[in-house]
Amino acid sequence: MITESYSLFKKDFHSELRTRYAINSLAMFIIVAISVILFSIGNETITTSLTAGLFWVVIFFTAMSGLARAFVSEEERGTTLTLQLIASPSTVFTGKLIFNMILVFCMNLVIALLYSALFEKFIVQNFSLFLLTFVLGNIGLAVASTIIAAIIAKAGAKGTLYPVLSFPILLPLILTCVQLTLFSFDGTRFEEAKFELAIVVGYDVIMLTASYMLFDFIWKD
Amino acid sequence: MVWKIFLFLLLAFVSIAGIVFPIVEKPSAWYEFPFIPGLEENAKIIFFHVPTSWLTVIAFLLSTVFSFRYLRTKNLDDDAKAYSAAQLGMIFCILATVTGAVWAKFAWGSFWSWDPRQTSIFAILLIYGALFALRSSIESEDKRATLSAVYSMIAFVTVPFFIFIMPRIMKGLHPGSADDTNAGPVIDFKMNSNMQLIFFLSLIGFTILFFWMWRVGYRSIIIKDKLNKQLTGPLAG
Numbered sequence: 001m002i003t004e005s006y007s008l009f010k011k012d013f014h015s016e017l018r019t020r021y022a023i024n025s026l027a028m029f030i031i032v033a034i035s036v037i038l039f040s041i042g043n044e045t046i047t048t049s050l051t052a053g054l055f056w057v058v059i060f061f062t063a064m065s066g067l068a069r070a071f072v073s074e075e076e077r078g079t080t081l082t083l084q085l086i087a088s089p090s091t092v093f094t095g096k097l098i099f100n101m102i103l104v105f106c107m108n109l110v111i112a113l114l115y116s117a118l119f120e121k122f123i124v125q126n127f128s129l130f131l132l133t134f135v136l137g138n139i140g141l142a143v144a145s146t147i148i149a150a151i152i153a154k155a156g157a158k159g160t161l162y163p164v165l166s167f168p169i170l171l172p173l174i175l176t177c178v179q180l181t182l183f184s185f186d187g188t189r190f191e192e193a194k195f196e197l198a199i200v201v202g203y204d205v206i207m208l209t210a211s212y213m214l215f216d217f218i219w220k221d
Numbered sequence: 222m223v224w225k226i227f228l229f230l231l232l233a234f235v236s237i238a239g240i241v242f243p244i245v246e247k248p249s250a251w252y253e254f255p256f257i258p259g260l261e262e263n264a265k266i267i268f269f270h271v272p273t274s275w276l277t278v279i280a281f282l283l284s285t286v287f288s289f290r291y292l293r294t295k296n297l298d299d300d301a302k303a304y305s306a307a308q309l310g311m312i313f314c315i316l317a318t319v320t321g322a323v324w325a326k327f328a329w330g331s332f333w334s335w336d337p338r339q340t341s342i343f344a345i346l347l348i349y350g351a352l353f354a355l356r357s358s359i360e361s362e363d364k365r366a367t368l369s370a371v372y373s374m375i376a377f378v379t380v381p382f383f384i385f386i387m388p389r390i391m392k393g394l395h396p397g398s399a400d401d402t403n404a405g406p407v408i409d410f411k412m413n414s415n416m417q418l419i420f421f422l423s424l425i426g427f428t429i430l431f432f433w434m435w436r437v438g439y440r441s442i443i444i445k446d447k448l449n450k451q452l453t454g455p456l457a458g
Contacts, residue, residue: 155359166345172382211380214371
C-alpha cells in the first residue's frame with residue numbers, strides 16, 4: 001500500500017512539475033495576501049498578538065486557494081474512475097495526503113520566512129515551541145483540507161464552497177495554533193503550553209482517523 | 222392528541238411562570254423565585270436560553286446518528302431524518318445565540334464579546350450553515366445524502382471540542398468557565414426547588430416539542446420525496 005501511495009504521489013508530483021499550477025498560484029497568492037496586509041498596516045507597528053493572528057490568516061487563505069486541486073483536478077481530467085479501478089480508497093487518500101502535506105509545508109515555510117523578514121514583531125523567542133506548533137498545525141491543516149477537498153470534488157468543484165466548509169472544521173486548530181504561536185513569541189516554556197499542544201495533537205489524530213474512515217464513502221459513488 | 226394538549230399546557234405554564242413569577246430576596250410563597258447575586262432579574266431567561274442550547278446539541282447529535290445510519294444502510298429516510306434534525310438544530314442554534322446575546326447585554330454589558338461560549342455557538346452556527354450550503358450545491362439525491370452525512374460526521378468530531386472542552390478551559394464570563402468562582406453551574410447551587418422545577422419542566426417541554434417538530438419535519442420530507450418520485454417517475458422512465 002505504501003509503495004502504491006508513493007507512486008500515486010509521484011504521479012501528482014510529476015504532473016505538478018509539468019504544469020506548476022499549484023506552485024505558481026500559491027506563490028502569487030502568498031505575495032498578494034502579504035502585500036495587502038502590509039499596505040493596510042502602512043507605517044504603524046502592530047502588536048505581537050495581531051502578528052500571530054495575521055500569520056495564520058494568511059496560512060488559512062493560502063491553503064484554501066490551492067489545496068482543493070488535489071481531487072478537483074482528477075475530476076476535471078476525468079481520471080477518477082481509473083483511480084478507483086487501480087487503487088484502494090485508503091491508498092488514494094494517502095497519496096493525495098502526502099502531496100498536500102508537502103505543499104502545505106513548503107507554502108507555510110515561505111510564509112514564515114516572509115513574515116520574519118517583513119514584520120517587526122515576528123520574533124520567535126521559544127523556537128522549539130514554534131517549530132512544534134508549525135509542524136503539528138501543518139499536519140492538521142493538510143489532513144482536514146484534503147478530506148474537505150475530496151467532498152468538494154464530488155460536489156461538483158464549487159470553488160466558493162471550499163473555505164465555507166473548511167473554516168468551521170479548521171477553527172479549533174487555527175485558534176489553538178494562534179495561541180501557541182503567541183506563546184512562542186512571548187517565550188513561554190513548554191510546561192505552560194502543554195494543554196494547547198495536547199489539543200493540537202488530539203485534533204490531528206482525530207482528524208486523521210475520521211478522514212481514513214470516511215474517505216471510502218466519499219470516494220465510492 | 223392528548224399529549225399535544227398536555228404539551229401545550231406545559232409550555233404555556235412554563236412560559237407564563239418563567240416570565241410572571243416574581244424574584245424576591247427571601248422566597249416564601251410557592252411562586253416566588255430566589256434572588257441570585259450576579260444574575261438578578263436576568264435569571265428568568267434561563268428557562269428559555271438553556272433549553273434552546275441544549276436542543277442545539279441534541280439536534281446535532283441526532284443529525285450525526287442518522288447520518289451514520291445512512292452511511293450504513295443507504296436508506297434515504299435516514300437522510301431525511303438527519304436533514305430535518307439539522308434544520309431544527311439551526312433554528313434552535315439561532316434562538317440560543319439570540320437569547321444568549323440578549324442575556325449577555327444585560328449581564329456582561331455587550332451583546333457580543335467573543336466569550337468562549339459565544340465563539341463555540343458561532344462555530345456551530347457556521348457548521349450548520351456550511352451543511353446547508355453543501356446540500357444545496359448537489360443535485361443528485363444519493364450523492365447529496367452521502368456527502369452531507371460525511372461532512373456532518375467530520376464536523377461532529379470537532380464539535381465536542383467547541384461545546385465541551387474550550388468553554389471550560391478558557392477564561393470567560395459564562396458559568397462553567399475556568400475562572401468561574403461560583404463553583405459549578407447555577408442550577409445545582411443557587412436555585413430553589415420551585416425554580417428548579419420550572420427549569421426542568423421547561424427543558425422537558427422544549428425537548429418534547431423538538432421531537433414533535435422533528436417527526437413532522439422528516440415525515441414531510443419523506444412524503445415530498447415520494448410524491449416527487451411519483452410525479453417524475455413515469456416521465457423519467
